[in-house]
Amino acid sequence: MHRAETDVLVVGGGVTGCAAAYYLAQAGADVTLVERYDLNTQASGRNAGSLHGQIQHEAFLELGEEWAFEWGPTLSLLRDSIDLWRGLPEELGADLEVDVCGGLLVAATDAQLRDIERKAAIERSFGVGVELLSRDDLQRVAPYVSGRMAGALLCEVEGKANPLLAVPALARAAADRGARLLLETEVHSVERRRSGFGVETTAGTIDCGRIVDCGGAEAAVVSKLVGVDVPVERWPIQMSVTEAVPPLVTHLVYFAKEKLTLKQAKSGSLLIGGGWPSREDDSGRLSVDVTSLAPNLRLAIEVVPQIAGASLLRTWAGVCPGIADWRPVIGEAAPGFFVALFPFLGFTGGPLLGKIVAQLALGEETGRDLAPFSPVRF
Ligand SMILES: Cc1cc2nc3c(=O)[nH]c(=O)nc-3n(C[C@H](O)[C@H](O)[C@H](O)COP(=O)(O)OP(=O)(O)OC[C@H]3O[C@@H](n4cnc5c(N)ncnc54)[C@H](O)[C@@H]3O)c2cc1C
Structure with missing residues (x-):
């Protein structure tokens, strides 16, 4: 076991953590990212790649107009994050298959x-x-x-991007700018020091000045290590991909009747999801729920009947981080400890969330009213 030092420690190698590491490194900060598995293996690498810019219809029907007005400030975060998405391919020198197709x-x-x-x-x-x-x-x-x-x-303003391309590109760009990426390194305890923290990981102790918690569905577990309670919910959900079919679906499609997102990837495959539940056992093992699969596919075919002949290739599950009020959690939750979590729509919001939390960790002005997203609102 060895000892390492860093100014800012980012916990989590999903879209939020890799974006945070990228923007921190770009600003010249001394940054280390730790990821307990490999990069992009959790929600950020399993999602549907939708870039959302509207109030999600299911949530609107369930939670109502008053909720929608309270959630409304989140819309500008989504809009600005999609703006970042538009520029990222050129900035990172990588085709992320970003398509703001509506x-x-x-x-x-x-x-x-x-x-x-x-x-x-x-x-x-x-x-x-x-x-x-x-x-x-x-x-x-x-x-x-x-x-x-x-x-x-x-x-x-809505569209799509490829989740399998985005995080690796952000991580590469972060590393190119000097960020250290420590994989298979899990944070398991945090000791507060007179200045900064001593963070115990499976690869040894890391002394750091500030911590940025980008732990996704596990963000609450990380926060708890410094005594901060963030009520993150775990939503095990699933989605499916078909074989490639000729160009057909030119938008990100939702259905007001029930949960559905449908889009066509650059490869021609159709991606079908919308938040249908998967199974998760007591040990956290995920599996596909066929009782979700059939209605999900039926809805897709009801809206676009021509896809009925496409063969299904694969259905997979992932845990989506949720927050009861659906609002992101962004800010300094305890001195030197920052939380960055974008519930439900975090692939869309990840780049901006990473940028904002990087600014906060560096003590910079964000030019935004972050009060609705405060980590101490609960
Ligand atoms: C099936 C599915 C479909 C979705 N579809 C969409 C969509 O179309 N559009 C959209 O905008 N959003 C979508 N989402 C939501 C989106 O994927 C998430 O909100 C987003 O990826 C969260 O990113 P993150 O970086 O915060 O979390 P994650 O990607 O989960 O990354 C967190 C990382 O932290 C690591 N970690 C946790 N604890 C520790 C620790 N103690 N030490 C070290 N590392 C740790 C984890 O291993 C993980 O890699 C979907 C989610 C799912 C599951």
């Missing part, structure tokens, strides 16, 4: 359209560009969508 929330009935309209009014009040499409408009904009659909909401 999102379509499709409605099967007039009642669903009315719910969408209520949601759209709130989105507009937060400056999100959304457009309601009639049945005819929808067929014009997305002729691949079933003619049975009643209309849709088009949100132009």
Whole structure:
């Protein structure tokens, strides 16, 4: 076991941690990232790659308008993070398959359209560009969508990126700028010192000035080591990929009837998800739940009937970090200890979240009102 020193220690090698390490290293900070497994093996490498910019419809129906107004400030984080996504391929010199192709929330009935309209009014009040499409408009904009659909909401800022490419590119860029990446290194205890922390890991002790907790679904466990309670929920969910099919689905597609996201990757594969539950046993082992799979696929086919013939290649599970109020957790939770967690939509929000927490850890101004996202709001 050896001893190491670093100014900022980032815990977690997902999109948030790798983005934080990248922006910290870019600013010239002495930064070390520790990841207990390999990079990008948890939520950031298992997600659907949707870049979300609207209020999620299921959450809106379940939690209501008052919640949506409280959650609203999160929309500007999503918008600004998607802006970062647009620039990352050039900045990192890597094709991340970023495509801001627009999102379509499709409605099967007039009642669903009315719910969408209520949601759209709130989105507009937060400056999100959304457009309601009639049945005819929808067929014009997305002729691949079933003619049975009643209309849709088009949100132009939305799109997709490839989760398998993004984190490795951020990590490479961080390392190129001097960040140390320690893999298979798990943080298991933290001792507060007069100045900074002594962090015990499976690879020895790391003395650091500040800690940035980007532990995703395990962020609460990491925070607890310094006595901070962040009520992170674990949502085991699953998604599926088909064989490559000819170009067809040109948007990120949702369905107002029930949980669905559907998009076509650059490879031609269709990615089908939307937050359907998977199984997780007491030891944390994940497995696919076939009772989620069938309805998920049926919804996709209901919206885009032409995909019915595509063969399913694989379905997998991952644990999505959640927070009951759906708002991100960003800030200094205890002196020198920073938390960065973007619940549910953290692939979209990860780059900006990493950038903001890097600024906070360096004592820089972020130019944002982070009060709604305070880690001490619970
Ligand atoms: C199936 C699925 C589909 C999703 N689809 C989308 C989507 O389409 N769009 C979207 O925006 N979001 C989506 N999400 C959510 C998104 O993936 C997550 O919000 C995001 O990836 C969280 O990133 P993270 O870096 O915070 O966490 P993670 O990617 O989970 O990374 C955290 C890392 O911290 C490490 N770690 C934890 N504890 C320790 C410790 N003690 N020591 C060292 N390392 C530690 C973990 O091993 C892990 O690698 C989806 C999630 C899932 C599961």
